[in-house]
Amino acid sequence: MSKDPGLQRRVFLKGAAAGGAAASTIGAAAPAAAQSATPPPSAAPPPQAAAAPGYMVLRPEEAAFVEALVDTMIPADELSPKGTDIGINVFIDRALASGWGKGDRLYLQGPWKEGTPQQGYQLSLTPAQLWRAGIEATNAHCEKAHGKAFDQLDAAQRNAVLTDLDRGRVTFDNGLSARAFWSMAYQNVMEGMFSDPIYGGNQGKAGWKLVGFPGVIENNRGRVVSSRDKRFEADPVSIADMS
């Protein structure tokens, strides 16, 4: 895989730019044309997203994958900025660096068997290890089908790959369960979209504004009856706002 000169260049660029202002969007630059026009002011990227967050865990190739993934799933449109502009890539990186990513609360003793779907997660991998293996396997799948890594595909191709993953139509050559990887990846993207901004995602509370979730609001007691069958709207409040 690393023989691909394009990939080498990308890896170099990512490494060189780590910490640089452009780092978080390089991988997603190519398909930007396929995305919709400038969002209205209310959905504009928040100031936090402009500051380069840097990555704790993701390697350059992985960062490119994650950025492409979150921008494919959460494109910029009139409803929200794109995934990297609301920090979902940063959320995933921080989650993998956290105790959760390292297998906190996960029973990891063997022996390991495939089990039935009813028996749930049965891999020997921590979430961080599963992301790493899953990115590698998905990129290998994309190289095989299209001759390019996932982040180098155009938007339609990336959507098609994700659809195949989502419908269980992908088998990884290395034996990794595509279902296990995808269900975690999908869930983490949603967590990055909708969790409190303190975790790095949902910047500008874009996910909360999308649905109208008011955040860690303190008191609805007076609203139960007065807001019944009326849309209750409020500027969402986060943990940081109240701290």
Next chain:
Amino acid sequence: MARRLPDVDVVIVGLGWTGGIMAKELAEAGLKVVALERGQMRTPEEDFTVPRIRDELRFANRTDLMMNTQQDTLTIRNNPDQEALPMRRLGSFLPGEGVGGAGSHWNGVTWRWGDMELQIRSRYEEKYGKAFIPEDMTIQDWGVTYAELEPFYDKFEKVAGVSGKAGNLRGRKIAGGNVFEDPRANEYPLPPLEDPLSGVMFASAAKEMGYHPHPRPSANASQPYVNPDGARIGACQYCGFCERFGCESNAKGSPNITVIPAAMRSPNFTLRTNAWVTKVNKDSDGRKATGVTYVNLLNGEELEQPAGMVILAAYGLNNAALLMWSGIGEVYDPRTGQGLVGKNYCYQTGTGATLFFEDKFFNPFIASGAWGQNIDDFNTNWEFDRRPHNYIGGSTIAAGGSNGRPIGYRPVPAGTPRWGTEWKRATRQWYQGAMGIGASGSVMPHRANFLDLDPTYRNVFGQPLMRMTFDYKPNEVRLTEHIAGVINRIADTMGAKHVSRAGPRRSWTSVPYQSTHNTGGTIMGSNPRESVVNKYLQHWQLSNMFILGAGVFPHNAAYNPTGPVGALAYWAADAIRTKYLRAPGPLVQA
């Protein structure tokens, strides 16, 4: 070799609702009581404060208040022919850990289970005949009656500050309450909560169809309240962070604000946290428990706590595991039907529909854990004829969502794209426009559903994990088939744009979350041939040991279990205070 500590009168394993009730009651009776809790200290002032407690990712997804499966979990399978594998992280159910246990993070639905449950075998045999009960369905009477428990239900409701509306006051039926409930001596301590839009709409549709909607009884206080022990309970703020969270308003009846601080005020009570009990010790002739062995997690030291009485008050499943690890009683064997520890393990079932309206605003984030409207026409309504549907048990049917936390709550109609702009549009639209109608259904015990020890996997102390073998049997599938039809018929009258219809639940899966209502494994009954504990929750063989919690339920009803969990703890505490302490020994002759 474990270091032996000085004797105490009572050692309690686990400090949630049941341990807290027993700690308070026995410390007040003058006994020296030590509680051993394997988790950490939790107080509302330090642990449940805003804004930190309103963190969906940490508490709902990462299950911060729950049992840590890295240290101890179960292995699971659907039937005895499969190989059980570890539940490597929590999913289907969420046992608590730490002071307050699951009582910190429950939703607060507080029902009374009546004689239809407590005398289940007698009642069904009387009405439907013996042949109606399948041979492999091991239901049995509990050995206690509703009349005996009524004062203790009353007490628990008053301690927890339950809001609701009586439907049967001393035999007088009251419209608007649950007219099918067994008679109550008193009204609920607090009036019902406000209703959500979904509850109003559901109640109207249900009433139109001849059913009997009523507010769900809720340990989310509708008004500020001072309980009989002087604990101050705040008014529910409808914040939508109830189940899986602690309550910052002290509005959820929980042991952390009621019985535990009351016990802590007694000089007779000592709490040791980070104290992981590995074994119950017994004397050489197996007549008395002598205390427990535990590990101080702060330094790894193994300690023996001798005690005159042992109270098992861990999560129900863990009480069963402790008996198995301690070699107390015979572990159930499904091939022979012999053995009682681990027998009659039950889960719950259920089904539901989601209704999507284009012109409604549900504000799902304005919510209480246990509010909403319920119908019991297919549950405690004994006139409901089970014969045509060919099942035993029943279902509650209710509407009233507990939250709008957006990582977990994003209903969309089937066929909606899973990401991208169209996904966003649908997610935005239906977040406000959707409501659910949900049924919780009973599960009857079955010969092939049980708990025992796993031959392969071990916990951090090297003890075998408990193995759970469970699946829904034809009785439960027929129940959800029937009740799904009822739900769909109600939903069809409500004018929704789309309905994701209810369907039967056929097989149990360990993911995703469904219900933390696990019952059985240390069941109660009227004789030692068919139960681990007697009607006072006293162990039949070790008469100075009492086992609390939902593990003593011989079957699982449609109702949430905390009402009888609390009532039975008060009932057992009363039996200890008024009977056992006067004449220590078996309270029921075998």
